[in-house]
Amino acid sequence: MAHSSSSSTIEYKNDKSVVCNFNRLANIVQAWTDDNPGRRFYSCKGRRVGNRYDSCNFFDWYDEEKPHGWQYVALLGARDVMRKHKEEIKILRNKVRELAIASERIGENLTDSKQTCEACKACEELEKEVLILNERSTVYRNVLIASSIGLTMVLGVFVGMMKW
Structure with a gap:
């Protein structure tokens, strides 16, 4: 299985006040x-020293347990869908840019308003598709967050039952 690595830019509140090696509040990244x-972890974004940043390479897991079972599979599936949507959004934005440039050229070089109008309609349709994909991405992200919270709650109940 190929191992891909990435992390999101979603930041969570560091309620445990975990600090990095520079004694700065660590970020929580997913x-x-x-x-x-x-799975969330603590990481250091570094500190500014002159015109550059020094990194202390601080790392510590926020979530004690790795995802497993059906939630693991669901998270991987949702991650892949989000990546696919991000790629589609990127492609659509490039098409919108190309059409906008083409529309400007048509407007400058041609007086035929029919061709300009068709290019504008195509741009508007692509912009609508980008908005829809952004909304879907937000929904999938919210499902992932809710799923992570559910896993934490189930693990907490399970641990409580084991201690009882």
């Missing part, structure tokens, strides 16, 4: 690797 989809 991993989207094959081994740890949706």
